[in-house]
Amino acid sequence: MQPSDPAASAASAGPPGVPAFVQRPPEGAYRRLNPTTKLVIAVVEALTAFVLRGWTGLVIVLALVVVTAAVARIGRAMLPFMLATIPLIASILLVNTFLYPGATDAIVRIGPLTPSWSGLEFATQAALRVVAFALSVAVFGLTTRPDDLVSDLERRGLGRRVGFVISATLRTVPRILQRAGEITEAQRARGMDTEGGIWRRVRGVLPLAGPLIFGALTDVEEQAMALEARAFSAPARRTVLRTFPDSPAQRTLRWALLATLLLVVGLSVSGRLEFLP
């Protein structure tokens, strides 16, 4: 074995013989948390933002997200997630501010349009809920590799088919985008105009959709056979390549978070949290 050999040089602590580049130990306190713990935190944050009415849930969740983002040092990386919410936030703000049903507290009258304070408040809360949801997902996505999550869930007994679907879906999106790019390039090379105004771009989508969808369907049969040829349907439980540190404290945190979420949902549905601002 040569010194430049990645498999040889990367062998390290962990399961014997499994190279370090497969173990991929995460760096940083938050990233080192068990993937399932990070998943539970993200789910509880995202749902709390929607379940708790008023400002309370939003403030709590946004504060938590900001703190975890700071601890994980991913502040700048969250910018694309923020930008992705802009179209939705803009529409929420416009529709609710101008068309809030039954609002009488007008801010100003602009011809037939009457934006209202109550509409603006509702819109701001709804927009912040979307932001809290997006950022909760962003913190999770930026601190957890999909493979790590699937590996940990498989170790906990998740079926291989479910694990495969999750993992393959997460890795298929970039593949489809790449294929769409290749088809677009091929069509452009044959004279199709795929740039310019919005209608021209919309017209360009139709010839793209056909090859993309039919190509994907054609691949599915071969992929299914390739999976069978690699013993995917074997009845044994899959061998786990990586294990992720877990601790009684993390287990307690997970159960506590889930219990809190259930409690909040119950109280919110029964109207016992109306006193919260």
Place this chain on the structure above:
Amino acid sequence: MTLALRGVRYRYAGAAAAALEGVSLTLEPGHVLGVVGPNGAGKSTLCLVAAGLAPATIGGELAGEVRIDGVTTASSRPHELAQRCGILFQNPTTQLSGTSATVWEEVAFGPRNLGLPLEEVVARVDAALDALTIRPLADRDPERLSGGQAQLVALAGVLALRPAYLVLDEPTSQLDPQGTRLVGTAIGELARQTGAGVLVVEHKTDLLATIAEQVAVLVAGSVVASDEAASILADARLEAWGIESPSRIRIERAARRAGVHLVSEVEA
């Protein structure tokens, strides 16, 4: 101990005509059997049938018998077949699981499915990477490989299941000349290194001339000729069957027609 097809007739579900008719072939461990034929001859179907994927996975009707080391494919489950006979398809990208972050994990996909002990998984992955001399790719993302590299990784993934036989369905058809050389060299070494029997379907008779010991010609779903590679690939009927002869043979014939005497390297 052989992979044997006896009087095989296979018809796809919903098809009126059979794709294979009366096919009999025998593949022994450590040997390379080439199959050549024009487009639509049933070569890919032959691969699916030989590996037991047809009809088990894709349906259809199979008559005759396919036995792998004495066990019929019809009586075996897919994951059992995978350990007896591996199959490699034409398109390298559809064979990768799409779930692995590194080549090492991609090759480990099959052994992990079998639930083998971790030490055994590691040993098999390392052996497969070494057999195809692709260990330097181990830490690379499988989605970011050249066509030839991806095909070798897919082949390593099959090898890691340690099948006694390998069925390769035009493994170089989507590769450039460099990728073809890369994969061709690896296939040529496979039978010798691993002791596996290799059935390779190929359009490229030049490649078959260098790696196959026996060659069968498949035309319209039936084997019309089968013999030693040198004999079949020099057969004058190849062109009539829609198969291009190896370039060496074509050059020799052209030279003969032109009255030119070619001096071989040995003679020179």
